[in-house]
Amino acid sequence: MFVALRDLRFAKGRFTLMGAVVALLTGLVLFLYGLTGGLAADSSSALAGLPARAVVFGGPAVSFTDSAIDAGQRAAWQAAADARPLGVSMTRLGTGAGGAASGTGSGGGRAASSVSVVGVDPALQPRATVGDNPRPGEVAVSAGVAAELGLHPGDPVTLGPARLTVSGITPDRSWGHAPTVWTDEPTWERIGGGAQPSALVVAGSGPAGKESAKALDAASHTRTVTLDASKSGIDGFSAEQGSLTLIQGFLFAISALVAGAFFTVWTVQRKADIAVLKAIGAGSGYLVRDALGQALALLLLGGAVGAAAGAVGGAVLKASGTPFTLDAATVAVPLSAMVVLGLAGAALAVRRIVAVDPLTALGAAR
DSSP: OHHHHHHHHHOHHHHHHHHHHHHHHHHHHHHHHHHHHHHHHHHHHHHHTSSOSEEEESSSSOOTTTOOOOHHHHHHHHHHSOEEEEEEEEEEEEETTTHHHHSBOTTSSBOEEEEEEEEEOGGGSOOOSEEOOOOTTEEEEEHHHHHHHTOOTTOEEEETTEEEEEEEEEOOOEETTEEEEEEOHHHHHHHTTSOOOSEEEEOSOOSSSHHHHHHHHHHHTOEEEETTGGGGGSTTHHHHHHHHHHHHHHHHHHHHHHHHHHHHHHHHHTHHHHHHHHHTTOOHHHHHHHHHHHHHHHHHHHHHHHHHHHHHHHHHHHHTTOOOOOSHHHHHHHHHHHHHHHHHHHHHHHTHHHHOOGGGGGTTTO
16 A cells, blocks of 8 residues: 555545545434434334234234224134234323323422323233332333333322323333333223224244244234334334435435545546556556555545544433434444445546556657
8 A cells, every 4th residue: 555655645635625524424324323223212112122023913004003903803813822912002191180181280390291001911011120010000100201200109190081000110111202101901991991902912922834824814804024023013113214214325325426536536636647657567456456445544534533423422412312322333334334335436436547558657648
């Protein structure tokens, strides 16, 4: 990389500008990547945390809002698999008597909160960190809701039209960006006025083989998908994730184009120098490797700066309560993608080096 290092040293302004662009793109992609993961978790962590491997919907559509499991479907699946009912709804959780209706407590503070209510078998609920998991007529609230409303085990609450007792406090999980509270399925039906379960979760043993599940779906008019695929049944999940992923894709494409354009212009400007190097014996392979090494150094340095800045910004956002996922993958994936795609764009540009005629250095082109 003798030539590449000399170029980096003597053309500081150009390479600094390009490095700043790479850093900016990397930081922006990292922000979007972390936000995408954070919003996904904020929308589906209650579902993703269930110890289940599949979800059965009561119709052809993968939608928790439109699905309802009737008695026949429930009996058919429970006869063939370890399928347990799952109920999901959105309502208001109020403190004490009448808190949900008035919206204020005796001290004038906020006494109601919008929550997602998940009714499922106690064995599938997250273990309470304080108190116990809910029995009939009880509800376990997430730590965030408990802190917001000042709730403790044994406190009375109103959940929709029902009066329940707080049994315990669970780790924070959410459904559709609303904090989740947990109860058993019969209590959930009472809260919803006798509503049918939204779906069935296959928690353990299931029909033997994939074809058996398909046959059971056909016979009972249900649809079975994996737990991960069932996330698309949460309202707004697919649209939200699809939009953010599309923006990430555009940014990755832009990074490749920017790197390619920069190194194309740089190669054209160095055409005479490349011709001289070829004329004194430098091979095309050596010059291509030298140019790609230069591109790799620029992309790594600029990407590292952008990733570091993005990680710091992401930590600030996460501390402020913004749903943002910050882990090793959040930093490594955008950085790796930017380097690989930028290097691909640079490779398309520096291929011009192979076509440079060394006779140009001797004036044959004049």
